[in-house]
Amino acid sequence: MRLVEHLPALLVVVPLMAAPVCFVMRRPVAAWGISLLVSWSCLAMAVGLLALVMQGGPISYLLGGWAAPWGIEYRVDALDAFVLVIVAAIGAIVALAAKRSVEHEIPEERRYLFYAMFLLCLCGLLGMAITGDAFNLFVFLEISSLSTYVLVGLGRDRRALTAAFRYLVIGTIGATFYVIGIGLAYMMTGTLNMADLAVRLPDVAHTTTVQAALAFLVIGIGIKMAAFPLHLWLPNAYAYAPSISTAFLAGTATKVSVYVFLRVVLGMFGGTGLLKAAAVPDLLMVIALIGMFVGSAVAIWQADLKRSFAYSSVAQIGYILFGVSLLSTTGLAAGIVHLFNHALMKTAIFLALTAVFMRTGSVRIDALAGIGRRMPLTMVAFLVAGLSLIGVPLTVGFVSKWYLIQAAVEAGVWPAAVLVLLSSLLAVVYVWRVVEVAWFHKATEATMKVTEAPLTVVVPTWVLCAAVVWFGLDATGTMAVARTAASFLSQGIAP
Amino acid sequence: MRAKPVLRVSAKLLIPFILLFALYVQFHGDFGPGGGFQAGVIFAAGFILYALIFGVSNAQAALPPASRRWLMGGGVLLYAGVGVAGMLAGGNYLDYSVLGETPTGGQHLGVFLVELGVGMNVFASVATIFFVFAGRDVRRGEGGR
Numbered sequence: 001m002r003l004v005e006h007l008p009a010l011l012v013v014v015p016l017m018a019a020p021v022c023f024v025m026r027r028p029v030a031a032w033g034i035s036l037l038v039s040w041s042c043l044a045m046a047v048g049l050l051a052l053v054m055q056g057g058p059i060s061y062l063l064g065g066w067a068a069p070w071g072i073e074y075r076v077d078a079l080d081a082f083v084l085v086i087v088a089a090i091g092a093i094v095a096l097a098a099k100r101s102v103e104h105e106i107p108e109e110r111r112y113l114f115y116a117m118f119l120l121c122l123c124g125l126l127g128m129a130i131t132g133d134a135f136n137l138f139v140f141l142e143i144s145s146l147s148t149y150v151l152v153g154l155g156r157d158r159r160a161l162t163a164a165f166r167y168l169v170i171g172t173i174g175a176t177f178y179v180i181g182i183g184l185a186y187m188m189t190g191t192l193n194m195a196d197l198a199v200r201l202p203d204v205a206h207t208t209t210v211q212a213a214l215a216f217l218v219i220g221i222g223i224k225m226a227a228f229p230l231h232l233w234l235p236n237a238y239a240y241a242p243s244i245s246t247a248f249l250a251g252t253a254t255k256v257s258v259y260v261f262l263r264v265v266l267g268m269f270g271g272t273g274l275l276k277a278a279a280v281p282d283l284l285m286v287i288a289l290i291g292m293f294v295g296s297a298v299a300i301w302q303a304d305l306k307r308s309f310a311y312s313s314v315a316q317i318g319y320i321l322f323g324v325s326l327l328s329t330t331g332l333a334a335g336i337v338h339l340f341n342h343a344l345m346k347t348a349i350f351l352a353l354t355a356v357f358m359r360t361g362s363v364r365i366d367a368l369a370g371i372g373r374r375m376p377l378t379m380v381a382f383l384v385a386g387l388s389l390i391g392v393p394l395t396v397g398f399v400s401k402w403y404l405i406q407a408a409v410e411a412g413v414w415p416a417a418v419l420v421l422l423s424s425l426l427a428v429v430y431v432w433r434v435v436e437v438a439w440f441h442k443a444t445e446a447t448m449k450v451t452e453a454p455l456t457v458v459v460p461t462w463v464l465c466a467a468v469v470w471f472g473l474d475a476t477g478t479m480a481v482a483r484t485a486a487s488f489l490s491q492g493i494a495p
Numbered sequence: 496m497r498a499k500p501v502l503r504v505s506a507k508l509l510i511p512f513i514l515l516f517a518l519y520v521q522f523h524g525d526f527g528p529g530g531g532f533q534a535g536v537i538f539a540a541g542f543i544l545y546a547l548i549f550g551v552s553n554a555q556a557a558l559p560p561a562s563r564r565w566l567m568g569g570g571v572l573l574y575a576g577v578g579v580a581g582m583l584a585g586g587n588y589l590d591y592s593v594l595g596e597t598p599t600g601g602q603h604l605g606v607f608l609v610e611l612g613v614g615m616n617v618f619a620s621v622a623t624i625f626f627v628f629a630g631r632d633v634r635r636g637e638g639g640r
Contacts, residue, residue: 009588017575020568065590
């Protein structure tokens with residue numbers, strides 16, 4: 001057997017098989033070792049796939065050897081491979097930092113569970129990105145969601161349980177809506193293969209069944225990606241989950257959901273003409289713009305920094321959706337590249353907060369007084385990622401906003417471009433208030449005793465910060481991938 | 496419940512048949528209605544009936560948390576492992592046709608093993624969910640948490 005041919009399957013199977021091994025062994029350190037090994041090999045496989053796809057075009061893998069529209073097909077094109085790299089990279093970085101943080105926040109007898117769930121979640125997220133079958137996507141969605149509920153519920157704070165339960169209820173509604181939508185589409189076309197659905201849906205687009213399918217899918221996926229009015233599960237889930245879970249989920253879970261939105265709503269329904277007839281783009285743009293402002297504004301008033309940056313994530317999803325709502329190649333490319341950029345900076349921020357929590361036992365803003373001098377490495381990393389969230393030049397945030405505004409101007413929506421800039425000012429406020437407390441407030445007695453976080457947490461944070469600057473200086477690579485993905489998607493959208 | 500002779504005797508009579516029926520559903524799933532999931536649930540139902548009549552601690556002794564954990568993990572590994580075996584034998588992942596001498600024989604063997612994996616996992620999971628709700632696992636901090 002040639003290993004390269006089987007990369008699409010192995011990428012999902014390796015974490016899937018590693019998870020039960022961790023679960024049966026129940027040894028936290030061994031489980032961490034396995035997670036580290038698996039997540040880095042997933043990263044290597046994902047990068048390999050991306051290289052293959054960029055050279056030779058989409059790859060198709062038939063599970064069980066059953067031919068495509070009938071059997072389950074794994075299909076990797078530029079967009080899939082890009083999302084795979086994002087998820088695997090964040091997983092690998094988080095796995096590096098996980099050991100010390102898990103030891104700090106999760107009781108010993110449950111640590112193995114964290115790693116088992118981390119691997120399952122990784123498997124589910126990678127599977128969602130790789131599969132070309134709409135129902136198989138639902139299965140992976142459930143794998144990742146169920147493990148996410150546990151990852152959230154493992155938090156030491158008892159409120160983590162209510163946050164996880166709330167997410168479970170809302171997330172299940174989202175997943176159910178998704179499966180209802182897919183069911184309705186299946187009813188009219190008799191196929192579950194996404195490429196096949198994209199071909200067959202235009203013929204039946206005039207039926208209410210297909211229109212209802214689109215509505216269910218938009219709402220269902222909207223819940224999963226925490227798009228503005230459907231985001232209520234997210235702040236508490238991120239705030240009360242163990243810090244390291246938050247770092248992983250913030251960089252991956254909502255990103256993959258946005259990918260699903262692109263793949264299902266634009267990819268499958270793009271050719272039907274329903275998107276423009278039903279004013280989906282306009283609606284999406286308004287929601288995205290409101291999300292940017294509401295998310296950022298609420299972030300300013302949160303005392304708990306994890307909550308604050310969770311709300312910031314809602315705003316960032318708004319930026320991505322704004323790019324998507326333009327439905328142009330430039331807009332889609334801006335949205336897709338922001339998937340990657342936001343994953344980098346938000347994971348860096350949450351890793352820095354993980355480090356802070358390890359040393360101070362709190363991520364409330366008043367606990368950070370004067371911490372900038374006590375934990376310089378962590379807080380400078382936080383600052384770099386924070387500047388990127390604002391969109392300062394030399395960081396990836398600038399690249400995203402540059403292309404977003406370019407796309408908005410190209411589409412002739414000047415006011416929206418101005419609003420994107422204005423909402424960035426709100427990011428200045430919620431990042432600056434942390435900077436002010438950390439560097440310009442006097443250290444309290446508690447923070448005087450604080451020392452720098454262990455290197456195993458600081459180094460991964462800095463790796464991400466280095467990536468934030470690197471891809472901010474030279475965005476040709478990421479933009480090339482995003483453009484390829486975007487042009488492929490926009491080709492399928494009916495004018 | 497131990498004082499109720501009718502319940503005890505009828506449970507003792509029923510349980511072997513429940514387990515036997517589960518095995519039938521499991522292994523006859525290739526030819527008739529059934530399969531790993533249904534068989535796992537029925538098999539677990541036998542143990543749950545035993546726990547209801549003879550007490551949770553007796554049922555726990557018959558089915559300790561460690562064995563349930565092995566069944567749960569082992570089921571997934573068996574399923575995924577059959578897929579990998581197909582890969583090693585020269586087919587795609589989960590291609591059973593290459594597992595046997597003839598494609599039909601291979602499909603037979605593949606589905607048999609995969610369903611066995613499903614049955615193991617579902618049985619252990621359903622039993623664990625029952626035990627956790629029945630309270631023993633929570634107090635001792637063991638099992639599937």
